[in-house]
Amino acid sequence: MISENDAAARRASDPVTQEPILEAEHLKKSYGGRPALRDLSFTLAPGRILGFLGPNGAGKTTSIRILTTILEPDEGHFAIAGISSRYPERIRARIGVLPESQGYPKEMTGIDYLVYFGQHYGWTSSEARQIGWALLEVVGLQHRARSLIGSYSRGMRQRLGIARALVNDPAVVFLDEPTLGLDPRGQQELLALIRRIARERGAAVILCSHLLSEIESVCDDVVILSVGQVVARGSVTEVIGQARGNGVRIQVPLSAVAEAEQVLEALPDVIRVVPKGQGSGWIQVELLDGAPEDNTANNAVLEALIQATIPILTFEAEGSRLQEVFLQLTEEAIR
């Protein structure tokens, strides 16, 4: 299981100092005159995990398909491991991909599936088999290697798909919604696996997901797309810092909501107090504008509640989570 502390520590200790393994410059793509991707530029260093975010229709899948050579960009250029996008077959030899809607042949066993794809990358049958077994162990499927894929659960298929994406020891791994349809335990296991891939293999990973908490917990960098353009780019910490933090959310016992409202409305820095989520005990407190680093107003809110002996169940500063940044930035882009 990966904790957010681990991710934060890793982000702090892994500054982007290496040569980028992936460089994308001004990628653009339209479908029948409708722009799907307006201008995508970013770089990614080896061993880093990049979260690729965006609401539906933002251009995530188009971006991934361009970078994996399934689609040709209308404009722009990219290079992976120093190979120009003009050589798609050579690029395909250096990337591993788990597409969002990957299908699997039900009549094949897991090991045969990996051997088949291994051979497509030039391995002999015995080499591919050796690699296949090693990868099945990495993804925890070694006990089901000889079972038909038709008998695999969704989580097992996703793990097999990741093993397939690693069969050529790729420089960059693209994972499009890898945790889709998995239960919470399956999600956590898969995220841990992705983390190991980046750490132990030194591969750069691009992770597409709608689950912002998982991006926040495992990613070093993030690119947020909205209506085909980049609205935020940088390390996760930097992107979270871009959001305006001018409020707090507090959860108190239901019986104490009215009293808490009275106490907080009396504070000089408070603009408005709004109870949220009927019967949940949540209160949103809007504060006067100030620097994001200035926590004086937050402290005053806490102090007032403690002095009034109102139990505080949860206290969150707004704009401290990727989800809020995402919603704020994508809404702005749509407007």
Added chain:
Amino acid sequence: MSEAAIAHRGRMDRAGSWRLVLARELADLWLGGKALVLLTLFSILLGVTAYLMATNNELRLIPIKEIAYLMLKLTVAFGIFMSLIIGADSISGERERGTLEGLLLTPTSRRQIVIGKFLAALSPWPPAFVIAIPLIAVLCRDSQVVSWALLWGGILGTILVVGVTGLAMLVSFWSSSNRTSIAVSLIIYLVFLLPTQFPGQAQTGAFGDLLQKWNPLEASNVFLAKAIVNNRSVEEMASWLLAPILFAVLTLGLLFLYASPGLRLEPGRARTRANWGRAASFASIAWLPITLALSFAMTLPTAAATSSESPVQIAVDREWATARTGDEVEFTTLVTNAGSETSPPLIVAMNIINLQGEVVDPEDWSPQRTQSIEPLAAGASIEHTWTIDAILKGDYMVYMVVVPQPAGPESTSVPVASSGIHLTVTPFTRINPRGVLPLAVGIPLGLTASTALLRWRRRRAIAAGEGEA
């Protein structure tokens, strides 16, 4: 693996990657059971047909040559049907199942992928043909037509299956769903079949002839019918081979040179740097006029000369013959110029009439109904050998007529008839139901058992997999 190592391996193996795709597709098609199910259906259909032909009172009267033709026609038709189904599924089916993207993400070239899939889609045809061989051989036992019929059935069937597989894959290439692909392929197949359903008159004459000649399916049928049933020579019927050959060449050209390099996840073709597009478009447009022009060229009538009349005599070397249906009866004619001058060119014609008054089509009875003779010198003779295929039981009179060419449009000549050959044909006894039945039942049973065995193994494998879990 380093980039250099991968690049090296890529270069080393790129040319053979189609084998990987082929092996995978074959496993999917055969171990998955789809091909076996189709072949089982085919063997049941062919087995029932063969058994009926051997035992049914009406069907058993069909001449052996026609039986061979009908069985081959059925085999080729089913081969085409299988090609359509498998070819139409080959790309759009993978799109629908989500397995195409994984393949497109490998360094294997698009063309190699299409080659592998194409060869796999052809794979059910040889076994289908092999299934037909023993049934045709037993039904047409002792007939010399079997090897000839199988040779041309095999050649034409292969050409058509190649063309239809290519066509179905092209449709699959541009289809958004598997259902669309199969439906469109079947509609195209019906369009090819449509001219054969026109009224008889529309199929005869210059227009009908052309309509049949540029239709690859109909042209193949006509070729097989004439070559097997009517004893026409290959040279005589060569023009009917053009449409199927051109059809196969053009669909293969379109598939491999134009479409396959642009294979992509969405229906249709991606832009490629190659300039095959215009060439392929030209070829597809040019197909019809080229076929028509060549058909015209090959059907130009040959000039004939005319001259005056002269007294001639014709004699046959037998008075009577008995045969069983399916037998061949040979006899010889001797044409003599009994006059004092050289005769005009002569035509010798064979006639056959049923003594019970039933209609007889002499075309069906002999490959050489007429033979031409150059002018005969006075007192000279010429001998010809004739063959009659005893195709229906009954009493017949065969007689020969020699006709001197008239001198001109306003003159005539006197045909001279030979004495008759009384031909008695006894009922058809060559088809041995005891020989057909084991094959008609055994082949479908064997295929069903194979399919059941595969399914059982799959269920066991799944159960074992679930047990391990």
